[in-house]
Amino acid sequence: MAAPGPLATRVAQLAEVPFADSLGDEVYFPIRERYLEVAGALRRADFDSCSDLCAVDYLTHLARPLPDGVTPERFEVVVNLLSRREASRVRLRVMVPEHDPVCPSLFSVYPGSENMEREAYDLMGIRFAGHPDPSRILMPEDWEGHPLRRDYGMGRVPVQFKGAPGPR
Amino acid sequence: MNAERPDAPPGDDRVTLGADEALRTRLIEATDEGAQELAPVDETSPVELAIEQGGVLRLPESETLDPDVADAAFGAGETMILNVGPQHPSTHGVLRMMVELQGETILRSKPVIGYLHTGMEKTGEGLTYVQGATNVTRMDYFSPLPNELVYSLAVEKLLGVEIPPRATWIRMLMCELNRISSHVMWAATNGMDLASTTMMIFGLRERDLVLQFFEKVTGLRMNHNYIRPGGVAADLPDGWEDDVEAVVDTVGARLRDYDNLLTRQPIFRERTEGVGVVSPELLLALSATGPILRAAGVPWDLRRSMPYLAYDEVDFDVIVGRAGDCFDRYAVRLNEVRESIRIVRQILDKMPSGDYRTQDKKVTPPPRARIDESMEALIHHFKLFTRGIEPPEGEVYVAVESPRGELGCYLVSDGSNRPMRMHIRAPSFVNLQSVPALLQGGLIADMIAILSSVDPVLGEVDR
Numbered sequence: 001m002a003a004p005g006p007l008a009t010r011v012a013q014l015a016e017v018p019f020a021d022s023l024g025d026e027v028y029f030p031i032r033e034r035y036l037e038v039a040g041a042l043r044r045a046d047f048d049s050c051s052d053l054c055a056v057d058y059l060t061h062l063a064r065p066l067p068d069g070v071t072p073e074r075f076e077v078v079v080n081l082l083s084r085r086e087a088s089r090v091r092l093r094v095m096v097p098e099h100d101p102v103c104p105s106l107f108s109v110y111p112g113s114e115n116m117e118r119e120a121y122d123l124m125g126i127r128f129a130g131h132p133d134p135s136r137i138l139m140p141e142d143w144e145g146h147p148l149r150r151d152y153g154m155g156r157v158p159v160q161f162k163g164a165p166g167p168r
Numbered sequence: 169m170n171a172e173r174p175d176a177p178p179g180d181d182r183v184t185l186g187a188d189e190a191l192r193t194r195l196i197e198a199t200d201e202g203a204q205e206l207a208p209v210d211e212t213s214p215v216e217l218a219i220e221q222g223g224v225l226r227l228p229e230s231e232t233l234d235p236d237v238a239d240a241a242f243g244a245g246e247t248m249i250l251n252v253g254p255q256h257p258s259t260h261g262v263l264r265m266m267v268e269l270q271g272e273t274i275l276r277s278k279p280v281i282g283y284l285h286t287g288m289e290k291t292g293e294g295l296t297y298v299q300g301a302t303n304v305t306r307m308d309y310f311s312p313l314p315n316e317l318v319y320s321l322a323v324e325k326l327l328g329v330e331i332p333p334r335a336t337w338i339r340m341l342m343c344e345l346n347r348i349s350s351h352v353m354w355a356a357t358n359g360m361d362l363a364s365t366t367m368m369i370f371g372l373r374e375r376d377l378v379l380q381f382f383e384k385v386t387g388l389r390m391n392h393n394y395i396r397p398g399g400v401a402a403d404l405p406d407g408w409e410d411d412v413e414a415v416v417d418t419v420g421a422r423l424r425d426y427d428n429l430l431t432r433q434p435i436f437r438e439r440t441e442g443v444g445v446v447s448p449e450l451l452l453a454l455s456a457t458g459p460i461l462r463a464a465g466v467p468w469d470l471r472r473s474m475p476y477l478a479y480d481e482v483d484f485d486v487i488v489g490r491a492g493d494c495f496d497r498y499a500v501r502l503n504e505v506r507e508s509i510r511i512v513r514q515i516l517d518k519m520p521s522g523d524y525r526t527q528d529k530k531v532t533p534p535p536r537a538r539i540d541e542s543m544e545a546l547i548h549h550f551k552l553f554t555r556g557i558e559p560p561e562g563e564v565y566v567a568v569e570s571p572r573g574e575l576g577c578y579l580v581s582d583g584s585n586r587p588m589r590m591h592i593r594a595p596s597f598v599n600l601q602s603v604p605a606l607l608q609g610g611l612i613a614d615m616i617a618i619l620s621s622v623d624p625v626l627g628e629v630d631r
Contacts, residue, residue: 023325023564050455051567052576052593061582065561078578080565080593084452084466087473091565112455115601123289133216135204138282138630148290 007090013041018067027091029070032103035094039079039109047081047090050110053117054078055096055124059150074098075126079106079113096126105131123148206249206266206278217276247275252615254283260357261626265603265619269612277607277615279600284630292590296556297323300590302393304577307592308628309390311350313342314570315592315628316395321476322566322579323397326559329531332523333478335399340477341412341515342385342394343568344508348419349378350571351501351508354623355426358498361620362439370425377415384411397557398532399525409516416509426502440494444606444618447492454602458573458595460622463500464492470569482514494614494621501623504571531557556585572596572623594631596624 005019005026017038018029030038056076058064066072073095081090096103105128106113117128118137125146128134136143145152209217253264262283268275292303304319305312317339324331356371379389384405386392394401430436448464461468469486471479487503489496525532533552534545561583567576573595580589599622606618 023328023562025565027563049452051574052565052578052591054578054589054591054593056563056580056589056591058588061588064582078563080576080578084468084473089565089567110455111453112598112601115597119597132213136282137204138285140282141204147287154290154294 007042007045011038011041011045013038018069020065020067022091025089025091027093029067029093029095032094032096035077035092036104036106036109039081039092039106042081042090042092043109045083046085047083049082049084050079050106050113050116051082051089052078052080053106053113053120055120055126055148057124057148057150071095075101075124077103077120077126081110101126102129103127104129107131122146125149204280204282206268206276206280208249209247209268246270250612254280260620260624261629263600263619263624263626263629265615267607267612267615272611272613274607274610274612274615277604279603281597281600281626281629284626286631288631289590289592293587296585297397297559297587298553298556300587301396302391304590304592305391305393306627307594307631308570308572308575308596308625310353310625311346311571312391313339313346313395314568314575316393317343317477318566318568318570318575318577318592319579319590320395320397321568322564322577323557323559325564325566326562326579326581327397327531327557329398329526329528331399331526333520334403334522335524335526336477337515337519338400338404338524339395340479340482341404341512341519342382342400343477344511344515345378345381345412345415347508347571348416348505348512349375349382351505352378352419354501354571355430355498358617358620358623359430361616362436364429364436367426367429370422370429374419374422377418381408381411381415384408396525398528399523401525403524412512412516416512419505420509423502423505430498431502437495439614439617440498440621442491443494443614444497444610444621445491445493446602446606450605451492451602454598454605456573456599456602458569458571458599458623459497459500459504460599460602461573462487463489463496465490470567470574474567476566476568481518482511484508484511494617497621497623501571558583558585567593570595572625572628573599592628592631594628596622596626597629597631600624600629 005014005028007026008014014028020027028038056078057074058076059074062072062074064072075096075098077094077096079092094103103126105117107130115137117131118133118135120126121128121134122136122138123146135141139147247268247270249266249268251264251266254262264280264283265277266280267277288303288307292300295303301316301319304315307315352371352374356368359367359371382392383389386394386401446464448466451461451464452466465488467486467488472486484507487500487507489500529548533549538545539549559581561581563580565576565578567574574593575595576593578591579587582588603619603622607615610618
């Protein structure tokens with residue numbers, strides 16, 4: 001187990017959570033089951049706003065540097081929290097396995113994460129348990145697949161006219 | 169829509185999710201999570217209903233949502249769901265609003281977005297770090313420079329590159345001028361939405377002054393690709409001080425026109441004062457940032473609170489409103505233009521001399537003259553633009569204050585020349601969540617005024 005991060009002195013729930021310093025940012029890696037508990041504790045510790053939530057697909061880069069005690073999984077949900085009083089940020093990275101791409105929804109702690117979770121679901125296919133409106137947000141409702149996944153091709157615009165000569 | 173979608177073209181590198189066909193089927197089936205639209209009340213879950221009624225119940229934690237509080241008292245048949253957009257003259261782009269009305273009162277509403285989605289985050293994964301700035305600059309088309317700035321800052325943080333002071337100050341100058349042009353453009357469209365076509369012309373007139381300066385410096389009026397990892401693309405042209413001075417003097421003087429036309433005008437005030445009032449607590453809970461948060465009385469500005477560039481070396485005020493209504497949002501933006509002018513004047517005095525981009529050879533190509541005489545310089549130039557920069561593995565989140573709020577960039581590098589993930593935290597996208605809260609209980613006639621006061625730029629919302 002890596003040494004606990006600086007915030008662990010203020011937030012007891014962070015004591016057991018693996019910590020990494022990423023270019024000066026504090027990053028914590030709670031497991032999925034404890035994610036909401038940790039976020040709730042941070043919420044009470046003055047991190048009053050969820051700046052950003054996004055999902056990352058590490059399919060092509062599974063062997064990334066992680067602190068001890070963290071099992072690398074294909075997906076990560078990355079949450080950036082902001083404390084206005086301290087003018088500081090903290091980042092949570094939650095591992096989400098490929099075979100079960102489900103993560104608890106942050107909505108009950110930070111309602112502002114609603115659109116961001118919808119976006120993460122839409123583009124990366126991670127489902128947020130407990131989200132009030134888990135519909136797609138950017139893609140059409142009946143779109144197949146989740147375009148931001150690494151195994152989803154870039155796609156291209158089909159040639160509109162059959163007889164038209166190709167680019168080369 | 170997928171019915172018309174042709175089969176993936178040959179050579180498509182899409183692969184299946186491993187051998188687990190059942191999983192794939194399940195994921196694809198799970199793809200449809202229901203309609204994005206505003207559904208009739210009896211088909212809507214209580215939590216969702218509460219969001220659409222303005223999220224007033226979405227106060228965090230201690231006041232978790234009680235489904236019984238959601239007001240579903242109005243029966244079917246008494247209300248009407250009205251669709252505004254996606255094509256509507258005053259929805260600021262292709263934004264579609266669905267509102268449920270009882271008489272003229274808005275009971276609940278829901279923005280439906282995605283009409284401008286072009287997958288720019290996906291595109292960003294396919295571009296090298298050098299090319300990346302051309303992509304992000306197209307997101308928020310009214311303030312392209314902060315987009316380039318946040319991307320460049322993220323790449324530089326990954327690389328650990330220091331940029332020279334002149335580049336920092338040029339970036340600050342350009343971003344503040346961009347804030348001016350963005351805010352006057354907002355004032356123009358806001359005036360237009362409230363039926364003041366003169367305001368539209370006024371705003372465009374001032375914005376054009378700034379754009380002309382941008383064209384002189386960057387070669388383009390929009391989508392500049394001027395701020396790049398390592399500095400800026402070119403030094404300021406000769407005589408830039410006079411140009412900038414002319415711009416800020418003129419804009420500053422012409423702000424009086426705005427006051428005469430709108431600020432002191434009874435009709436405008438009637439239509440904006442007390443309209444779309446929202447509490448700061450709610451906005452904070454909904455992660456709103458920028459002028460709409462400051463108009464509600466929260467003095468939160470990243471330039472002041474978490475300074476980047478050299479904002480800690482210039483003197484400016486953070487403009488804060490009190491009532492949190494449409495008029496305050498107007499006043500905050502108008503005064504931010506004045507503050508930006510103040511900052512620009514200080515930049516004029518303090519602009520340091522020196523390099524406009526870093527001399528780090530990993531990031532910056534050799535100067536054009538060297539290429540003619542040195543083979544190595546030619547190779548270096550070629551490698552930089554074909555292969556590009558290769559930052560070390562890592563991830564970084566950087567945020568700046570764009571005219572619309574906190575603009576963030578989350579960048580993941582796997583050590584190659586392309587970002588593995590490039591996520592932009594778009595302020596308009598997040599601020600749009602508070603629209604139902606602003607609209608609830610208001611009149612349909614005020615809807616456009618409120619929507620306009622949030623200032624969503626749909627290019628950035630949908631990315």
